Amino acid sequence: MSTTPLAFEQRRAGRMAIVADYVELTKPKIAVMLLAAVGVSGCVATWGQPDLWRLFHAIVGTALVAASSCVWNQCIERRIDLLMKRTRDRPLPSGRIAPRSAAMFGAALGSSGVAYLAATVGWQVAAIGAVTWLLYVVVYTPMKQASPWNTAVGAVAGALPLLMGWAAMGAAFDLRAAALFAILFFWQFPHFMAIAWIYRKDYAAAGMQMLPVVDPTGIRAGRQAIGAALALTLVSVVPFLNAPLDGAPWCIAAALALGFGQLLLAVRFSVRRDDRSARHLLWASLVYLPAMLGVLLAFPIL
Ligand code: HEM
Numbered sequence: 001m002s003t004t005p006l007a008f009e010q011r012r013a014g015r016m017a018i019v020a021d022y023v024e025l026t027k028p029k030i031a032v033m034l035l036a037a038v039g040v041s042g043c044v045a046t047w048g049q050p051d052l053w054r055l056f057h058a059i060v061g062t063a064l065v066a067a068s069s070c071v072w073n074q075c076i077e078r079r080i081d082l083l084m085k086r087t088r089d090r091p092l093p094s095g096r097i098a099p100r101s102a103a104m105f106g107a108a109l110g111s112s113g114v115a116y117l118a119a120t121v122g123w124q125v126a127a128i129g130a131v132t133w134l135l136y137v138v139v140y141t142p143m144k145q146a147s148p149w150n151t152a153v154g155a156v157a158g159a160l161p162l163l164m165g166w167a168a169m170g171a172a173f174d175l176r177a178a179a180l181f182a183i184l185f186f187w188q189f190p191h192f193m194a195i196a197w198i199y200r201k202d203y204a205a206a207g208m209q210m211l212p213v214v215d216p217t218g219i220r221a222g223r224q225a226i227g228a229a230l231a232l233t234l235v236s237v238v239p240f241l242n243a244p245l246d247g248a249p250w251c252i253a254a255a256l257a258l259g260f261g262q263l264l265l266a267v268r269f270s271v272r273r274d275d276r277s278a279r280h281l282l283w284a285s286l287v288y289l290p291a292m293l294g295v296l297l298a299f300p301i302l
C-alpha cells in the first residue's frame with residue numbers, strides 16, 4: 001500500500017503535536033528559569049570557576065527530576081485543572097494524553113533523573129532532588145486545596161534546586177548558599193501573589209486555597225508580596241558582602257536597585273489591588289530573576 005504525501009504530512013503533524021503535548025507536561029518555561037538558577041548557583045559556589053562537566057550533569061539531572069515532578073503534579077491535578085480557564089486546555093484535562101501514559105512518562109523521567117544525579121554528581125545531590133520532588137508532588141500539590149500556606153511550601157520546593165547546583169560543585173553550605181536559597185524563596189511570593197490575584201476567580205472555582213481566595217480583598221496578598229520583596233532586597237546583598245572582589249559595590253547597588261523595583265511594584269499592587277498592578281508585578285518578577293542571576297554571574301568577573 002502506497003502512502004500519499006498528504007497522509008505522510010498529516011501523520012508527521014500528529015506526531016509533532018504529541019511530542020509538543022509531552023513537552024508541555026514538563027512546564028518547560030519554568031524549567032528554563034530554574035535550570036538557569038541552578039547553573040548560576042554552581043558558578044557562585046566556585047567563585048565563577050565551576051567544573052563545567054559536573055555543572056552540565058547537575059543541570060541535566062535536575063531537568064529530568066523537575067520535569068518528572070511537573071508531570072506528576074499535572075497528573076494529580078487533572079480534574080481540578082479542568083475547572084480553571086488557565087489550565088483546562090492542558091494535555092491531561094483536555095484528554096490528549098492519558099493519565100496512565102503521563103504517569104509512566106513522569107516515573108521514567110524521575111527515576112532516570114535521580115539515578116543520573118547519583119551516578120554523576122553524587123548521592124547528596126540526588127537526595128536533594130528526591131526530597132524536592134516529594135515536597136512538590138506529595139506535600140505542595142494536595143496542600144493547594146487545604147491552606148494558603150501552600151505557597152510557602154511551594155517556594156521551598158522552588159528554591160531547593162539551587163542547593164543541588166551548589167552541592168554538585170562539592171562546595172560546603174555557607175552563608176552565601178543560604179542567601180541564594182533565600183533570594184529564590186522570597187522571590188516567589190511577589191511572583192505568585194500577583195499570579196494568584198490575576199487568576200483568583202479560577203482558583204476559587206477550583207477550590208484552591210490561595211491567599212486572594214481566602215481574603216478576596218487582596219490585603220493579605222499585598223502584605224505578603226511587600227514583606228517578601230523587602231526580605232528579598234535585604235538578602236540579595238548578602239552574596240556580595242565580605243568578598244575580596246572589586247565589583248562588590250556595583251553588584252550591591254544593582255541588587256538593591258532590582259530589589260527596590262520589586263518592592264515598589266509590590267507596594268503599588270498592595271495599594272491598588274487591581275489586575276493592572278498585579279500584571280506589572282508579575283512582569284517585574286520575571287525580569288528580576290534573570291537580572292539578579294546576571295548580577296551574581298558577573299560578580300567574579302567585574
Ligand atoms: C510558589 C511557587 C510558584 C508558584 C505557585 C508559581 C506559579 C506560576 C504560575 C501559575 C504561572 C503561570 C502564570 C500564567 O499563566 O500567567 C507561573 C509562571 C512562571 N513561573 Fe512561576 N511559580 C512558582 C515558582 C516559580 C519558580 C521557582 C520559577 C523558576 C525559577 C518560576 C518561573 C516562572 C516563569 C518563567 C513563568 C512564566 C512562564 C509562563 O507563563 O508559564 N516560578 N508561575
Ligand SMILES: CC(C)=CCC/C(C)=C/CC/C(C)=C/COP(=O)(O)OP(=O)(O)O
Binds near residue numbers: 030070073132
Ligand atoms: C528537582 C525538582 C523536583 C524541582 C521542582 C522544582 C519545581 C517545579 C518547583 C515548582 C515551583 C512551583 C510551586 C510551581 C507552581 O506549581 P503549580 O502546581 O502551582 O502550577 P500550576 O497551577 O500552573 O500547575
